[in-house]
Amino acid sequence: MSLLTPLALLSILAIGPLIVAMYLLKLRREERRVSSTFLWRRMVRDVEANAPWQRLRRNWLLLLQLLLLLLLAIALARPFFLTAGISGRNLVIIVDRSASMAATDVAPSRLDAARQQALTLIEQLPEGGRATIIAAGGQMDVLAASTTDRRQLNDAIRSITISAGGSSDLSQALALAAALSSREPDSEVAIISDGNVRVPPEIRVPATVRFFPIGRGADNVAISAMALQPGAAGQTLFIQVTSYSPSPTTRRLDVYLDGSLFNAYDLAFGPDGANDASRVVVTDVPAQVQIAEARLNASPGTDHLASDDVAWAVSNTGAGTTVRIVGPGNRFLETALALLSGVTVTKGPLTAAAASDEVALPQITVFDGVIPDVLPAGNLLFIGPPRSTDLFSVTGQVDFPALRPVTTEPDTQGTSLLRNVSFSDVSVLRAARVEPGIWGRTLVEGDGHPMLLAGEREGRRIVVLAFALQDSDLPLQIAFPLLMSNIVAYLAPGSGVEASQIVPGQPLALVADPSTTGTRVIRPDGRSATAQIQAGQVIYADTGASGAYIIEQLRDDQVINRRRFAVNLFAPEESRIAPAGELSVPQVSGLQQAVTREQVGRQEVWRWLAAAALLVVVAEWLVYQRNGLAYLRQQLRFALATRRQ
Amino acid sequence: MSAGQTQPLFDSAFLRKLDRLALLTRRAMVGDIQGERRSPRRGASVEFADFRPYTTGDDIRQIDWNLYARMERFFLKLFVAEEELTIHLLVDNSASMDWGDPHKLTYTRRLAAAIGYVALATLDRVTVTSFAAGATAQLPGVRGKAGTLPLFAFLQRLMPGSTGDLAAACRRYARLAHHPGPLILCSDLLDPHWEDALRALGARPFEITLLHVLAPQELRPQLDGDFRLLDAESGEAVEITADLETLRRYDESLRAWQHQIEMFCHGRSINYVPVDTAQPVEEFILAMLRKRGVLR
Numbered sequence: 001m002s003l004l005t006p007l008a009l010l011s012i013l014a015i016g017p018l019i020v021a022m023y024l025l026k027l028r029r030e031e032r033r034v035s036s037t038f039l040w041r042r043m044v045r046d047v048e049a050n051a052p053w054q055r056l057r058r059n060w061l062l063l064l065q066l067l068l069l070l071l072l073a074i075a076l077a078r079p080f081f082l083t084a085g086i087s088g089r090n091l092v093i094i095v096d097r098s099a100s101m102a103a104t105d106v107a108p109s110r111l112d113a114a115r116q117q118a119l120t121l122i123e124q125l126p127e128g129g130r131a132t133i134i135a136a137g138g139q140m141d142v143l144a145a146s147t148t149d150r151r152q153l154n155d156a157i158r159s160i161t162i163s164a165g166g167s168s169d170l171s172q173a174l175a176l177a178a179a180l181s182s183r184e185p186d187s188e189v190a191i192i193s194d195g196n197v198r199v200p201p202e203i204r205v206p207a208t209v210r211f212f213p214i215g216r217g218a219d220n221v222a223i224s225a226m227a228l229q230p231g232a233a234g235q236t237l238f239i240q241v242t243s244y245s246p247s248p249t250t251r252r253l254d255v256y257l258d259g260s261l262f263n264a265y266d267l268a269f270g271p272d273g274a275n276d277a278s279r280v281v282v283t284d285v286p287a288q289v290q291i292a293e294a295r296l297n298a299s300p301g302t303d304h305l306a307s308d309d310v311a312w313a314v315s316n317t318g319a320g321t322t323v324r325i326v327g328p329g330n331r332f333l334e335t336a337l338a339l340l341s342g343v344t345v346t347k348g349p350l351t352a353a354a355a356s357d358e359v360a361l362p363q364i365t366v367f368d369g370v371i372p373d374v375l376p377a378g379n380l381l382f383i384g385p386p387r388s389t390d391l392f393s394v395t396g397q398v399d400f401p402a403l404r405p406v407t408t409e410p411d412t413q414g415t416s417l418l419r420n421v422s423f424s425d426v427s428v429l430r431a432a433r434v435e436p437g438i439w440g441r442t443l444v445e446g447d448g449h450p451m452l453l454a455g456e457r458e459g460r461r462i463v464v465l466a467f468a469l470q471d472s473d474l475p476l477q478i479a480f481p482l483l484m485s486n487i488v489a490y491l492a493p494g495s496g497v498e499a500s501q502i503v504p505g506q507p508l509a510l511v512a513d514p515s516t517t518g519t520r521v522i523r524p525d526g527r528s529a530t531a532q533i534q535a536g537q538v539i540y541a542d543t544g545a546s547g548a549y550i551i552e553q554l555r556d557d558q559v560i561n562r563r564r565f566a567v568n569l570f571a572p573e574e575s576r577i578a579p580a581g582e583l584s585v586p587q588v589s590g591l592q593q594a595v596t597r598e599q600v601g602r603q604e605v606w607r608w609l610a611a612a613a614l615l616v617v618v619a620e621w622l623v624y625q626r627n628g629l630a631y632l633r634q635q636l637r638f639a640l641a642t643r644r645q
Numbered sequence: 646m647s648a649g650q651t652q653p654l655f656d657s658a659f660l661r662k663l664d665r666l667a668l669l670t671r672r673a674m675v676g677d678i679q680g681e682r683r684s685p686r687r688g689a690s691v692e693f694a695d696f697r698p699y700t701t702g703d704d705i706r707q708i709d710w711n712l713y714a715r716m717e718r719f720f721l722k723l724f725v726a727e728e729e730l731t732i733h734l735l736v737d738n739s740a741s742m743d744w745g746d747p748h749k750l751t752y753t754r755r756l757a758a759a760i761g762y763v764a765l766a767t768l769d770r771v772t773v774t775s776f777a778a779g780a781t782a783q784l785p786g787v788r789g790k791a792g793t794l795p796l797f798a799f800l801q802r803l804m805p806g807s808t809g810d811l812a813a814a815c816r817r818y819a820r821l822a823h824h825p826g827p828l829i830l831c832s833d834l835l836d837p838h839w840e841d842a843l844r845a846l847g848a849r850p851f852e853i854t855l856l857h858v859l860a861p862q863e864l865r866p867q868l869d870g871d872f873r874l875l876d877a878e879s880g881e882a883v884e885i886t887a888d889l890e891t892l893r894r895y896d897e898s899l900r901a902w903q904h905q906i907e908m909f910c911h912g913r914s915i916n917y918v919p920v921d922t923a924q925p926v927e928e929f930i931l932a933m934l935r936k937r938g939v940l941r
Contacts, residue, residue, distance in 0.1 A: 631889055
C-alpha cells in the first residue's frame with residue numbers, strides 16, 4: 001500500500017497533541033467535598049473488581065477521538081493499492097459481449113464479471129479522465145462516447161447484455177478504439193474479454209492496450225450442428241455434439257420431435273481436440289415431423305455455457321425452390337442444381353407467355369449463354385452473357401484471365417457467396433468483359449474485369465458469372481457445387497436446408513409471394529410478431545433468441561406460405577469457452593505485442609477509511625451521550641414494567 | 646454550623662407534644678437510685694412481685710402474716726423495685742456529620758434533644774456523649790425536667806470534630822458506662838469499622854437503638870460530570886465520572902450497605918432506624934420513632 005499525499009499524515013502530529021492537551025485540560029475534575037468517600041470507594045472498588053478495563057472507560061472519548069483523527073489523516077493521505085487496472089486519462093473500454101461471455105464459470109456469469117471489472121476501471125479513472133464504452137460482439141455498439149460523466153459510464157456498462165449470435169470479432173471495436181486513442185495522448189485501451197476473440201493482425205493501436213481476462217473454466221459440450229433433411233424413410237435427423245472440455249466427459253442428449261420426447265442418447269466424449277471429442281447422432285424420424293429439438297443434459301456445474309446446449313432443426317418439406325434453366329443445356333449445371341435438396345429444376349426456352357405468367361413463375365431463372373429480349377421477373381443468374389442487357393453491358397472479351405477474389409470488408413453477401421469456395425486454381429479460357437451497373441459488386445475479378453458479380457436491383461437479386469462453364473475447368477472443381485449452392489441460397493433466400501438454419505441476430509429473409517398482404521412471425525416463446533415486406537422479401541430481424549421461428553405469409557388472413565427457421569448458436573469459437581490468459585494486440589508504440597495484466601491501476605481506499613471515520617463519530621457521540629441513552633433505557637424499562645402491571 | 650447554636654432546638658408546642666411520649670424499654674434494667682422504672686430488683690413499691698421463705702436477718706416487717714395464719718410458716722412478701730433508668734445518648738459529631746442539607750449534625754442535635762427531653766420527662770437519667778477527635782464531650786447525667794436546660798445547652802454547644810474513630814469511641818464507652826440501659830446511637834456510620842463499633846456496644850447489655858442519619862445528598866447524590874470527591878474527614882480523594890450508570894451503581898452499593906447494617910443489627914437485637922434528614926425532625930420523632938417502637 002502506498003500513499004498519494006503522505007504529507008497529510010503530518011496532520012496527526014499537528015492535531016494529535018492538541019486533542020490530548022484539550023483532553024487533559026478538560027480532565028481537571030471539579031473538586032467536591034463530601035461527607036465521606038466511604039461509599040464511593042466501595043462503589044468504585046466493586047466496579048473495578050468486576051471489569052479491569054473499567055479504568056479505560058473514562059478515556060473512551062479520547063481514544064475514539066484519536067482513532068477518528070488517525071482515520072481521517074490516513075484518508076487524507078489517500079492510500080491506494082496497486083491493482084491490475086489502468087493509468088491513462090483517456091480510456092477506451094471494449095467489453096466482449098459475445099455468446100461465450102454468458103458462461104457461468106465465474107459466478108454469476110462472465111459478462112457480470114466483465115461489467116464489474118469495467119466499473120472498477122471507471123472508478124480508477126483519474127479526475128477529469130474520459131472514457132468510452134464499446135460493446136463488441138455481434139453488432140458493435142458505442143454505449144458511451146468519450147465522456148467524463150461517470151454515472152453515464154456506469155449506466156452504459158450496466159446496460160451491456162449478451163449478444164446471442166455475436167461473433168467475437170474485435171476488428172471494428174479495435175479500429176474505433178485506435179481512432180479514438182490517436183486523437184488524445186495518454187490513452188489506454190482496455191479489453192475485457194474471455195480471450196476468445198479475433199484480433200485483426202493488420203491493426204496498430206496507438207495506445208497502451210491492456211487485457212483483462214475473464215473466466216476460469218473450460219467445461220462445455222455443445223450441439224455443433226443439427227439438420228433435418230428428407231431421407232429415404234421420411235426424414236433424417238443429424239445431430240453433431242462436440243465437447244470442448246479439456247477432460248473426457250459424458251452427456252445425455254434428449255431429442256424432442258414437435259415437443260414430445262423422441263429418444264435419448266448417452267454420449268461419451270474425449271477431451272477437446274481428440275478424435276472422439278465429437279459425436280454424431282443420425283436417426284430416421286417420421287416425415288410429418290416439423291420441428292426437432294435437441295437438448296444436452298449435464299449435471300450442475302459441469303457445463304458452463306447453457307446457450308449452446310439446445311438446438312433446433314426444422315423441416316421445410318414441400319417448400320422447395322424452382323429453378324428454370326434457359327439455354328442450350330449444360331450437364332454440369334443441371335447436375336449441380338439437381339443435387340441441391342429442395343430445388344426443382346425445369347428446363348426450356350423462355351417464352352413471352354411464360355415470362356408474364358406470374359403463377360408459374362420460377363424463383364430463379366438461369367440464363368446459360370443466352371440473353372432474352374425481355375427479362376422475366378424473379379431473381380436471375382447469368383452465365384457467360386453473350387451481349388448486353390438492361391442490367392449490364394458486355395463490351396468485349398477477356399482472354400485467360402487470372403481469377404482473384406476481391407477482398408472486401410466482411411460482408412454477408414460476399415462471404416455467403418464465396419463461402420468454402422476457392423477460385424485460386426480455376427483456369428478460364430475466355431470470359432465476357434462485363435461492365436456492371438452501380439448495383440453490382442465484384443466478388444471475383446480477372447485481370448481487372450469482374451468475373452463474378454452480385455447485387456440487387458429493383459427488388460431482384462442478380463448474379464453474373466462472366467465466363468461460360470465450358471470455357472473453364474470450374475465445373476471440374478470441388479468449388480463448383482459449393483458455388484452453385486451458395487448462389488442458389490443467395491438468389492432464393494430462405495430456401496433449402498442450409499437457409500433454414502441461421503445464427504442468432506441474423507435476419508430471417510425469404511422471397512415474398514407477390515400477392516402477400518400481411519405476415520405473421522411466431523417466435524420460439526410463442527409470441528407473435530410482424531415481419532417487414534421489403535423489395536420482394538419478407539424480413540424479420542429480431543432473432544436474438546434461439547429456437548424455432550415460423551414465418552407465415554398471409555393473403556386476406558389466409559395463410560398462403562409457411563416457412564420455419566431454426567435459430568441456433570452453432571459457433572465453435574463461442575462454444576470453446578476456455579479463457580485465454582493473454583491477448584496479442586499489435587500496438588504502434590510498444591515492442592511488446594502481448595499485453596497482459598500489469599499492476600498499474602490504483603485502487604484508492606479512502607472511501608472505506610471515511611466510512612470507518614463516520615462510524616467512529618457515531619460511536620463517539622453515543623459514548624458522549626451515554627447518560628441520555630441510559631436515561632432512555634431506564635424510562636423504557638419503567639414503561640414496560642408499568643404496562644406489565 | 647453556627648446556626649444551630651443560636652436557634653432554639655424546638656418550640657414549646659413541640660415540647661408539649663413530647664411531654665406525652667415516653668421512652669420504651671423492652672426489659673427491666675438495674676438503676677442506681679429509686680425512680681419510676683421497673684427494676685429487676687425487689688424493693689419497695691406497691692406492686693406485688695413474689696413470696697419467699699423467711700430466713701434469719703430478714704426484715705420482719707415484710708412477713709406476710711396472712712400467709713403465716715394459713716400455712717404456719719413465715720414467708721416474705723416481695724415487691725417490685727422501681728428505679729431510675731440511665732438513657733445513654735451517643736452523638737457522632739465527627740466531620741462527616743458536619744455536612745448535608747439539611748445539616749446532619751443539626752438534625753442529630755435536635756433528635757438527641759427530643760429523645761433526651763422525653764427521657765427527662767419520665768424522670769429518667771440522661772447522659773450524652775459525643776465522640777470525635779478534638780470535640781469529645783460528655784454530659785455526665787441529668788435527671789428530671791430540671792435537666793432539660795443543661796441537656797439543651799450541651800447539645801447546642803456541641804461542635805463538630807475532625808476525624809472520628811467510631812469503633813474506639815464505642816469500645817471506650819462500653820467499658821466505662823456504669824449502668825447499661827437504653828442506648829441511642831446517632832451516627833452516619835460512614836466508617837469502615839462500623840461493625841466493630843456496634844459489636845463493642847453489644848458486649849454490654851445495652852438496649853441499643855441505632856439512628857442511622859444520612860443526608861439526602863448521600864442517599865440520592867445529584868452529580869453529573871467528572872468530579873474529584875474529597876473526604877471531609879480524611880481528605881482522601883476519589884475520582885469519579887458521574888453518569889447515570891455510576892449513580893445506579895452507587896445506589897446499589899448504598900442499598901447493599903444499608904441492608905448489611907440492618908442484617909447485622911437484626912442479629913444483635915439492635916433496633917435499626919434509618920434517618921433521612923430531608924424528613925422534618927418533628928415528623929420523624931412523632932411518627933417514625935413511635936412506629937419503630939422507640940417511643941410510646
